[in-house]
Amino acid sequence: MFLAFVSDNPWLEAVARLAIIALLIPIGVIMLTWVERKVIGRLQMRLGPMRVGPYGLLQGFADTIKLLTKEDLRPHTADRWTFELAPFVIVVPVIMSLVAIPFTADLFIQNLTLGLFYFVAVSGLSIVGFVMAGWGSDNKYALLGGVRAAAQLISYEIPLVMAIVAVAMLPQTLNIPAIVAAQQDTPNIVFQSLAFLIFVIAGTAELYRPPFDIPVAESEVVGGPTVEYSGIRWSMFQLGEFVSMVLISILGSLIFLGGWQWPWSLFDESVPVAAQVAMMALKTSVFIFFFMWIRTSLPRLRIDQMMSFCWQILLPFALLQIILNGLVLVYDWPNETLILLSGAASVAAVYLTNRTARMSGVRFEPGLQRVGSVL
Amino acid sequence: MAIETRLPAESDLETIDINVNVGPQHPATHGVFRMILTVDGELVVDLDPVIGYMHRGNEKLPENCDFRQVIGYHDRTDYLAQFNTEHCYVEAVERLAGITPPERAEYIRVILAEMNRIASHLMFFGAFGTDIGLFGTSFMYAFRDRETIQDFFEEITGERMMYNYFRPGGVAWDLPENFHERCWQVLNSVERGIDQLDALMMENEVVLARCRGLSPVTPDDAINWGLSGPMLRATGLKHDLRRAEPYSIYDRFKFEIPTGTQGDVYDRLVVRMEEMRQSAWIVEQALDDMPDGPIMAEGLKRVLRVPAGEVYMRVESPRGEYGTYLVSQGSDKPWRHKVRGASFSNLSALRAMSVGNYISDVIIILGSIDIVLCEVDR
Numbered sequence: 213m214f215l216a217f218v219s220d221n222p223w224l225e226a227v228a229r230l231a232i233i234a235l236l237i238p239i240g241v242i243m244l245t246w247v248e249r250k251v252i253g254r255l256q257m258r259l260g261p262m263r264v265g266p267y268g269l270l271q272g273f274a275d276t277i278k279l280l281t282k283e284d285l286r287p288h289t290a291d292r293w294t295f296e297l298a299p300f301v302i303v304v305p306v307i308m309s310l311v312a313i314p315f316t317a318d319l320f321i322q323n324l325t326l327g328l329f330y331f332v333a334v335s336g337l338s339i340v341g342f343v344m345a346g347w348g349s350d351n352k353y354a355l356l357g358g359v360r361a362a363a364q365l366i367s368y369e370i371p372l373v374m375a376i377v378a379v380a381m382l383p384q385t386l387n388i389p390a391i392v393a394a395q396q397d398t399p400n401i402v403f404q405s406l407a408f409l410i411f412v413i414a415g416t417a418e419l420y421r422p423p424f425d426i427p428v429a430e431s432e433v434v435g436g437p438t439v440e441y442s443g444i445r446w447s448m449f450q451l452g453e454f455v456s457m458v459l460i461s462i463l464g465s466l467i468f469l470g471g472w473q474w475p476w477s478l479f480d481e482s483v484p485v486a487a488q489v490a491m492m493a494l495k496t497s498v499f500i501f502f503f504m505w506i507r508t509s510l511p512r513l514r515i516d517q518m519m520s521f522c523w524q525i526l527l528p529f530a531l532l533q534i535i536l537n538g539l540v541l542v543y544d545w546p547n548e549t550l551i552l553l554s555g556a557a558s559v560a561a562v563y564l565t566n567r568t569a570r571m572s573g574v575r576f577e578p579g580l581q582r583v584g585s586v587l
Numbered sequence: 588m589a590i591e592t593r594l595p596a597e598s599d600l601e602t603i604d605i606n607v608n609v610g611p612q613h614p615a616t617h618g619v620f621r622m623i624l625t626v627d628g629e630l631v632v633d634l635d636p637v638i639g640y641m642h643r644g645n646e647k648l649p650e651n652c653d654f655r656q657v658i659g660y661h662d663r664t665d666y667l668a669q670f671n672t673e674h675c676y677v678e679a680v681e682r683l684a685g686i687t688p689p690e691r692a693e694y695i696r697v698i699l700a701e702m703n704r705i706a707s708h709l710m711f712f713g714a715f716g717t718d719i720g721l722f723g724t725s726f727m728y729a730f731r732d733r734e735t736i737q738d739f740f741e742e743i744t745g746e747r748m749m750y751n752y753f754r755p756g757g758v759a760w761d762l763p764e765n766f767h768e769r770c771w772q773v774l775n776s777v778e779r780g781i782d783q784l785d786a787l788m789m790e791n792e793v794v795l796a797r798c799r800g801l802s803p804v805t806p807d808d809a810i811n812w813g814l815s816g817p818m819l820r821a822t823g824l825k826h827d828l829r830r831a832e833p834y835s836i837y838d839r840f841k842f843e844i845p846t847g848t849q850g851d852v853y854d855r856l857v858v859r860m861e862e863m864r865q866s867a868w869i870v871e872q873a874l875d876d877m878p879d880g881p882i883m884a885e886g887l888k889r890v891l892r893v894p895a896g897e898v899y900m901r902v903e904s905p906r907g908e909y910g911t912y913l914v915s916q917g918s919d920k921p922w923r924h925k926v927r928g929a930s931f932s933n934l935s936a937l938r939a940m941s942v943g944n945y946i947s948d949v950i951i952i953l954g955s956i957d958i959v960l961c962e963v964d965r
Contacts, residue, residue, distance in 0.1 A: 252722070252723075255724065256723055256724050256727040256728075257727050257728070257731060258727060352605060352606075352607050352608075353607070356607070356626075356629075356946070360629075422720060422722060423720070423793050425720065426947075429720060429947065430614050430720075431614050431615040431717060431718050431719075431720060431950055432615065432946055432947050432950050433946075434613060434614060507722055508721075508722055508723070508724045509721075509724060509787070509791075510721070510791070510793050511716065511719040511720040511721040511791065511793045511794055511797065512719060512720025512793070512797075512947070513793060513796070513797070514796075514797060514945055514947050514948060515629055515945065515947065516629075516945065517796055517797075565792075566792060568796075569792035569793070569795055569796040570792065570795055570796075572795070572796045572799055572800065
């Protein structure tokens with residue numbers, strides 16, 4: 213009765229959907245911080261949080277309460293409006309880009325025809341927030357971090373978008389449910405492994421997660437743009453970071469892993485909604501676990517290595533994937549040729565990266581060594 | 588290596604170099620070291636190290652102490668290699684007073700000092716991983732094994748950090764009954780841990796890309812700066828005081844002196860990693876040969892009066908050459924007491940190694956020196 217009333221009225225329905233999202237995001241993020249601490253704890257032979265609640269389940273809530281009740285500090289010399297607005301400029305685009313993300317065939321906030329385009333356009337806006345935070349804090353660490361963040365985000369946006377474009381090329385649509393539907397038989401990761409690799413790497417860089425945590429590097433710039441923030445404003449940064457992590461993970465599982473579809477059409481046409489959601493959750497968790505996993509095992513890159521890796525390896529290979537897709541489209545080759553072409557190109561990319569990393573700084577002739585070798 | 592100060596590039600845009608204060612309260616400066624970086628964007632144009640926050644008069648204070656009371660101050664100079672520093676001091680007093688410690692005490696000292704070297708290098712790898720951005724993983728792995736060693740030391744000396752166990756003429760008391768089994772047990776688990784740490788750090792592509800070729804030091808420069816320890820050996824010089832002028836009973840053991848080739852940060856890691864294995868080997872040999880017998884030289888007075896004279900004793904501590912210069916005028920207190928800290932000399936090369944590099948590289952160059960601020964400031 214009530215549900216029918218709500219779903220009849222488009223305005224009420226929109227408000228209800230937004231309310232659900234607004235409730236889900238903070239709780240999800242709080243649980244995700246717990247998961248991250250647990251996962252990292254186990255990978256480092258620790259237990260992780262164990263005190264608050266069973267297995268420390270309520271730790272995130274306790275932390276949130278602490279953050280909410282903390283004094284909201286602003287440095288005396290900070291630029292007031294820039295400083296205070298920055299966390300919101302980061303969080304709002306992230307939550308806005310949630311609008312275009314479907315969770316199952318029927319469960320979404322808004323099915324946009326240009327969903328992928330909208331996602332890319334809106335999520336790129338949060339750069340501004342980091343630069344604002346870096347500039348407005350009137351802190352040298354924050355300034356360095358803000359400039360680093362701008363450089364990194366703008367650079368890695370390009371291969372990320374190109375990987376997404378490559379995916380959108382074959383089904384020739386930017387509508388996410390349509391892209392998912394096109395992966396009915398085989399997920400895109402099989403056809404476009406190169407684009408998948410680039411997407412994951414560039415996505416990691418977009419999230420400032422190791423090995424690309426250069427803007428927020430603790431041992432160098434002590435947290436970068438977030439260094440002067442405390443309490444609720446700091447938790448905004450955290451919120452933005454975790455929601456974007458979930459977003460990238462969901463997007464990755466949608467456009468590369470076949471989204472809510474079960475492999476080999478296990479339920480054959482009539483997949484129950486619960487099973488769809490479970491599949492989505494599983495695929496998303498794989499991504500999230502991957503991001504947490506590499507955080508414990510990879511050190512940080514240097515800023516010039518990060519930049520040259522983006523422009524010298526990721527970008528050319530992303531272009532290569534687009535060219536391959538274009539060839540398949542123009543000459544009407546079967547999609548299966550892409551498995552071979554893209555696979556070979558990914559092997560080449562991995563080999564090249566590995567080789568440059570291993571060869572960097574190895575001195576072949578004495579006296580010719582450059583200090584601070586570049587990839 | 589001449590220090591090159593980079594001038595800001597000519598352009599229409601007016602740019603200024605900013606000073607960034609790294610330390611004394613900064614996650615990357617081990618202890619309370621402070622460096623004032625002058626940066627041009629991400630490049631470090633100049634570096635001004637500031638030390639002295641940790642100065643406690645560790646050289647002057649012992650001049651008012653009995654010869655045996657000084658041991659505790661040596662624990663507190665290099666608080667990660669306490670047995671090595673104690674070894675240096677007690678050996679200096681013994682040389683000055685003409686005391687010969689019994690065999691068993693020498694073996695105990697060597698075993699403990701080498702175990703301490705492993706513990707210190709483990710600490711280095713843990714902290715270095717954090718410097719290079721390995722979110723705590725190396726720390727946890729390294730500290731698990733360091734903890735094992737510290738528990739072992741606690742069983743012997745009753746202390747976890749400031750052991751105060753060596754004495755002029757021997758050691759304070761005999762080892763516990765189950766020393767041999769426990770030592771093998773600790774050694775085996777630590778050697779397993781070293782292999783894991785090796786797999787985590789040394790073959791990591793990011794570590795390779797970051798550390799290889801970074802701030803290479805030539806052997807000549809290393810000698811001119813007075814570098815010692817792994818910093819010196821990374822340049823390719825096979826200089827180890829345990830071999831060069833064998834003190835204690837180091838001439839009885841077989842061990843390799845690991846050296847690097849380029850003297851860069853990666854070579855320093857390699858040298859330290861290999862040194863841990865060599866130390867474990869020395870401990871194994873010492874355990875096999877350790878005799879029974881007294882642990883303290885005969886006929887020592889309750890108040891130790893050392894005949895007038897002077898002595899400079901140096902040992903190979905995990906950080907390099909750790910030395911003590913003692914002058915006695917025949918009383919029960921040292922008349923002059925000077926400590927040569929390896930970290931201090933190694934740190935003096937920081938500016939020349941860092942200028943021209945990126946900020947993040949300066950952090951790991953500082954980390955690769957493996958300073959202990961208590962030893963720098965004393």
